[in-house]
Every structure is written in C-alpha cells, then in structure tokens.
Amino acid sequence: MKISQKDVEHVARLARLTVAPEELEALTGQMDAILGYVDKLNELDTEGIEAMAHAVPMSNAFREDELKPAIGIERALQNAPVAGDECFTVPKVIE
Amino acid sequence: MKFHNLTIQDIRQKLNSGELTSVELTRVCLERIKATDDKLNAFITVCEEEALAAAAVADQQIASGNGALLTGIPVAVKDIFNTLDVRTTCASKILDDYVSPYDATTITKLREQGAIIIGKLNMDEFAMGSSGENSAAGAVYNPWDTQRVPGGSSSGSAAAVAAGQVVATLGTDTGGSVRQPASHCGVVGLKPTYGRVSRYGVVAFASSLDQVGPVAGNVEDCALMLGVVAGYDPADSTSVDCLVPDYLENLKTGVAGKKIGLPKEYFIDGLDPDIKKAVNSAIETYRQLGAEIVEVSLPHTDYSVASYYLIAMAEASSNLARYDGVRFGIRQDSGDGLIGMYQQTRTAGFGDEVKRRIMLGTYALSSGYYDAYYLKAQKVRTLIRQDFHDVFEQVDLLLTPVAPTPAFKIGAMTNDPLQMYLSDIFTIPTNLAGTCAMSLPCGFSEDGLPIGLQLIGKPFAEAEMLQAAYAFEQATDWSDRVPEL
C-alpha cells in the first residue's frame, strides 16, 4: 500500500475536505492505485536533471509601479456569500 | 441555414454584403441550440438577450463599414473563461452562483474583433476529466452517438461546433482537453504553444500546463480564431512576447518537402484497429502530398502520464484553495466554526474527481513526499521536453493519433480514474513539453465515430502546423460529414 486510510484522512484535513466513512475505503484504493502507477517514475535516473517548473524557459516578467483603478467595493463584494460593513463576513476566527 | 461548408470568412462576406444579418445568424444559432441541446447538454448558460442585443449593434457596425474579423458572428466559450457580468461556473457547484466582475483577456480579444458571446459551454468540472461526465451541470453527450462521451474537458466546446450550434468556440487544454474532445466529435481543435495565448481570466487548473485553444469546424476557422486570441499579455507573466504571424496568410503553403516524424512510442499494440487504420491512411495522404515521413523516437513517452498527473494535481491542489466560501461561490456552514465552514463548503462544492485530485496533489506536495513525487515529476518533465527538442532537430512536425480509442460509452470508466488518465497518453506529452499540437478529423470507426489525427509542431510554429493541417483537410473529405441529430 502506498497510502493508508489514515494518510487519506490527514491529507483531507490539510485540503479542508472531509471524506465520508463509507467512501474512505474506495477512495483510498483509487488513490493507492494512482500513486502505485506514478511510482514508475522511479525507473528513471534523474540525478543531475533540472526540475522544470515552467513550460517555457523565461525570466523577469515585471510591471511598473503604476496605479490601476480598483474595481470598487460593490464589485469586490458582489459574490460574497455573507458580507457586512463593506467586509466579507466569516465565522468567528479564534486566534 | 446551415454553417456546414461555410467558413467564418464566408459568413463574413454574407454579412458584409447584406445577404445575412447578424441578428438572423444569431437567431439561427439560438434555435439550433434550443433544438439540439436537450440531447447534448453542451451549454451551461445561453445569453439569448445579450447576444441578440449585441447582434443588433453589430449589424449597425457592419452597415457603417466598421466590422472587424468577427463582428456579428456568434461564438461560445468554455465556462472556464471569466465573462463580465455573466455566470462563470467552471461546471462546479462551488461556483454555482458566481458572476465574474471582469473579462478574461481572451474574451476581451474576442469582443475587440466584434464576436458575439452567445453562451458558456459545459465541461468537466475545473477542466478535470477526459469525458465530459464530471460536470455539476450534468454530462455532455457526443453528437455522433449520444450514448457516448464527447471527450473532455472542453466537451461542450467540441460538441457545440460538431452539432452546428456555433461556428467556433474556445476551450482550454491542460493535457489534451481541446484535442481529445475535438477528435471524439470530428472537429478541429488546437492547443497553442504554452505562452502563446494569455491565461489571464481563465480559471486555473494546472498553471504550468493550461493553455487556451480554439475549436472550429475547419482548419481555416481554427487559424482565424487562434489569430484573434493569440498574443502577449502583460497581465500573464508566462505569456510570451513574440510576433503572432497572420495564420491565414500562408495557409495554403502545403507540405511538400516537409519532414514529418512518426514517434514509434505512439504506435503501440493497444491502439484501436480503426484508429490505426485511419492514421495510417493519413500518413499515406501526407506522403502523396509530398511530405517525407520518417520514424522517430520520444523515449520518455511512457512516463508522461505519471509526470503529468503529479504536476497537474499538485498545482491544482493549490489553485483550488481559493474556493473557501469566503469571497465568492457557495458557502455551507452549520455553525462549527471556521474550519468546519471550510470543510463543509469544499466537500459539498467540489465533485468527486476534483476532490480526488486535490487530495492527491496535496499529498504529492506534503512534507516528506515532495521530493519523491512533485520534484521527481518535474525532473521527468525536463526529460520529456528534451525528447521533443531532440526530435525537432530531425523533423518539422510529428504525426500521431489523438486518443487510443474512439469515444467510449458514458459511464464506462467512471469507477476507474487511472484507466481514464491513461487514455490521455498521446496528448499529455505536448503539454509537458509546452509545444503546440492540434487535432483534425482523419476518418471514422466501424461504428461511425469520428477519429482524430494529431499534428505536433515546434514551439511557436503554429503557422506551419496549420498549413500541414489545411493541406490534409483539402485532400480529404472527413471534415465534410456532419452528425445527424
């Protein structure tokens, strides 16, 4: 097994998802099969090979430090599930 | 009226001459959508009123001689493009009520050329899927056989063109999501070189792989659409500042003297016999058109699916973190506090395939696994790009099948995600390498299902690839067939 049910639950927590108990086994099986498959990458020796983070090798894309108009409070909040006092409202955050 | 056998430029002439008005044309499209979309489910949103209003304006512009390339011509876009004041759902429940406050750069470019955005097309949720079945708006059906999938993830983009609902659409291609549905639906679909078309305003699936691409009924329209949306965008740091040629200008150049490579890793034993036959016949056509055909090798092809899915899922796990029920989209909150709200919202809002990929991606990036999975996949990606670099020293273009089988039956792979992933084997490597590729019709299976041919071009050599595609299209009549609905 590449991944256990406990691992799956841990990853779900990191991703802010929940897995229903009745789905856990099937999901773990699917994830295990996929992780088992991708293991084939280890057949390749990649010693000294550079990791590729971008499809096109480029560097330095900048913008000038120039103001652009904001979209406005109304636009900013138009899709908010809950809003009030010009802010997005969320369940109380306890630090 | 039928669009069949009419190119966008033909329609342009009819509009300019007054033989046809944009309002008439828009009505035809709307009626066709009404008549066929019960069977196809290609559209998530149809903007009837807005489209008709825009058509009326377009008619005035055309009458006063101020028409641009697409003035008055209805097109539709995958529901992954942000469109100002129109719902953008990405076929996800989590964005069910999302109305974008801005236009994607590609949408702006379409509007600048006068295009009428008639609606938003169905797709696999967040572009994750190869069948069009993973949609909160319901599955999309193949116009050639509604028992079968249209391919994905730009399912609606291909089905709508195949069914004659619109002349052209935009899709996105992360691992074959334009080419594979184009192949399954018998239309032309193109994935440009990464960086050729702006990604700004296109909901991200896997940022280093995503690329916008046109779908159309013929090569010429595909070339025209590419010309409209291509070009450097300062709002997308990964877009490339290089000249966009006029793709229509030298379309008829032909392929005489061109060297076309057949990567041997793509002509494997498991290939469906109908596909093998159609592709072999296409090779013969190219030989007759004067191209030199040579066998080449892309030795790391077999590792591309593994590399691709790790990278795509890792990037997706991060890209989809913003769907948290705070600023937009749905929220589920049973009062268990902040973390509870996050979990309930995301668990209810995302479909199973999306959740599976987020979790796999999270795992691949997590502490202790990063090097073994994500970093390893990125290194293998370098090897795959190098394969293409090497092979393009020898040949001008590559020719391959698009998919190992024609469109499969709805539900055939739902419970076996890995099997589904493996069906992307021929389209994925070009996304990893970043180069351009396209799909065009090259035959039909015994069951009457379309079969696509893939051409792969050198980076930023879309023009050359389109010329080869055009030559093939002119020499054959595969594009002339239309599905009966």
Place this chain on the structure above:
Amino acid sequence: MNSRYEVVIGLEVHVQLTTKTKIFCGCSIEFGQSPNSQTCPVCLGLPGALPVLNQQVVEDAIKAGLATNCQIAPHSIFARKNYFYPDLPKGYQISQFELPICEHGWMDIETEELGKKRVGITRIHMEEDAGKLLHNESNSSSVDLNRACTPLLEVVSEPDMRSSEEAIAYLKQLHQIVVYLGICDGNLDEGSFRCDANVSIRPWGQKELGTRAELKNLNSFRFIKQAIEYEVERQIDVIEDGGEVVQETRLFDPDAGVSRSMRSKEEAHDYRYFPDPDLLPLQVSADWVERVRSVLPELPLVKLQRYQDEMDLPAYDAGVLSAERPVAEYFEGLVALYNNPKVCSNWVMGEVLGALKEKNLEIIDCPVSPELLAGVLQRIDDKTISGKIAKTVFEEIWQSGKNADQVIEEKGLKQVSDSGAIEAIVDEVIAANPGPVAEYHAGKEKLMGFFVGQVMKASKGKANPGMANQLLKKKLAG
C-alpha cells in the same frame, strides 16, 4: 536574570515597502482607506486572476540587501506557501522559500552593555502581506483585503543576539536603515515594521540551541523588550520547575504584559511550498546590482563616522545629525554652503531642531532652508550681525520666508560697528555705573561681561560686541 542561562534571540522583521502599488497588482497600498476599496481580481484572489511582479519591489529588496551586506542572488524564485485563513485570499501566500533574493548578510550593532557586535542576516525575501481580520462583537469576523498583496520584505537574522538590549539595538538599526533607504516609512503603529522574535535559552557553554518559542504581534520597541524578557523568565521557570520548553507560537499581550500560546488545534503546519508556476524566475544581473548600488544613499553608520573623522564633530553631534536621513541631508546641505561643520551643527541641533520640535514640524517642512540659514551665518561672519541678533533674524526668516539680508535691512538689525557711536554708548554705560566701575578698578575684571552686556542692551543688541569689549577695556583702563 540570566545568570545560569544564555539567552539566544533571532529576529524576523516584516518591512512594508513604500511602493505606490501592491506587489502583484496595480492597487494602491495607502493606509486607512475604506475596507475592500483597494482591491481587484488579483488581490481578491478571484478565479483566473494572475500575479505580475512590481519591479520596484525587486529594486527595494536589492537596496535592503546591499545595505545589510547581503549577497544578491543572480537567480531567485517565488514559491507558494499553502494554508487556509480568511485573510489569505488565494489559500496560499506568494513568498520566497528556496532561493531568496538576498542571503548571507550582516549588520554591526552596538550596546552599552556589550559593545560592538556583528549580527548575521540569514536572508531577505519578498512576499505579499495578508489582509486584515476584524473581530466583531458578534459571532463572526470581518475580512478587509486592502492590505492583501501589499509588498513586504522579510528580514531574517541569525540567532546571534544574546539579550533584549541587543535585539532592540538590531531592530533600531534595521529600522533606521530601511527608513534611510526610503523603502519603508518605518511607522510601527501602522504595522510598517513588524517583528517576530524567536527566543530560547540554554545553559552557559552548551553548543546546541534550546527549544525556541516564536513571539508574535510585537509592534513597538518597548513591547519587544518586554516580550523577550517575559519569555526568558517564563522559559527559565519552566526549566527550573523540571519542565521542557515546547516549540510554539506565542502571542504577546502588551496590556497584560504576558504572552499566551497560540495553540492550534490543527496538526503541525505543512505549508507545501512549491515554485509558483504563475511567476517567472527572477534574474538579477551584476549590472542591475551595480546600478542600484550607485544610487544607494550613504548609510547612517558611515555618516556617523564621517562626521566625526572628516568634520571633527563630537560623537554626540554626529549621532544626532546622522540619525535621520532628512536631518542629515539638511545638515550636509548647510555645510556645503557654509563650511564650518561645528557652527552648522550647533545651529541645526539648536535653533533648527528646537524650533521644529516646538512647532511639531518635520525638517522637510522647515521654512528656513539650508540656503536661508547659510545666509544668516555669513552675515555673522562678516560682522553684519551678532550671533545674538542672528537668532532674531532666524525667527524673522521662519515667519516671513525672506532672506537674511532683507530681514536685516527691513528690521534695521545691522550691527553697529561705527566706533564713534559705540564709544558714546560706552561712555554712557561707564557714567551710569560708578559702583561696578570702582569694583572693576579694584581688580574684579569679571565685570567686563556685565559692561559688555549693558552696552549691548543699550544698543538693542546691535553693537559689535568685539568692538564694545575693546572700547570698554580702553576706557576703563584710561
């Protein structure tokens, strides 16, 4: 307090830059605007929006790196730090993790207790700030994203400090440098300069570091000192009671003077850093670094030394004049026009800074420019006015904005150097003070000051004091 234990402190400072716009979009970073009024699809983290790097942020990072003796990396990258929080719109913060823009720097600090010391700077990296969470009375919190995507430099020190004094000296110097560079407004109240402190203790002589606690929410130098000292005591208590210090983040409450653990119910953080595919790698050429170096201002420590070595100023004067860049610029502007640094120093530290303090003005708004002040000093030199009258002239210039010559002319403040006129006043003074004259003759020569004062008073300050002195000596002797 640390007789048995050595205190080890490392500091992470978030420096908010003074760019016009955010690090990855064109929204303003102005403080104190209506919530969410300075937002766009990029900083709201809307689907499909993409970041583009503000070049000024890179320039500022290079400046900070050069000013703290860092190596500027020719190749650096941005990474995503993934975690969920309502003030973090994208669900990840764009930061630098592997390959930051600046590394391996240092700063020399000085404390009275321990003298000079070099503190290592591990790295300086660029990142975006989060938004602001407002805690409501009700069962909810509010999110304002105006601050989201504001450019920050995070300056991470080595664990080289051994006392709260050293930590404060380091912070004050870093603060002075970034303000001097003009890349930060230094406003602690508005959060432009925020500090997290990593504090641990270990028995003297032990090589390995003890387990550290990270102190957050330190937004004044005083609180930082308090928080560190409280933390050291707390850790000593824990250990002396036979316990173990646990690695944790603690929030300092300045009102109560205590810190409390921010115990997260969650599992340990796993930020899943990876290179941001939306942002290209950053290449900083040697040319670029040199270009920035060439426009770097002279830094306060260098000025401090130069004022003492080249201008012969006392250490105290040099310290006051170099502490803030606008004061130093004023002073240097004055010296360029009037080449007597000590006189300039006296005037700037006395009249100029005094008047500014009284009127609650910044030196940048001083109505008497270095040019105008130099005019006054020249008139003292050529004996047009006395040093005392000069102060009146200075005040007049402050009020009117006119130059010294105009003021002297209009107010008739020209010093009387006509020996006849002064002689007449001297005669009057001698005649009017027979008692002191007798005492003077009896040997009380200190009274000369009194006579000069009387002459000045009678001339309303305009008499040339040197001439008055001479004439008095002559007359009293005769």
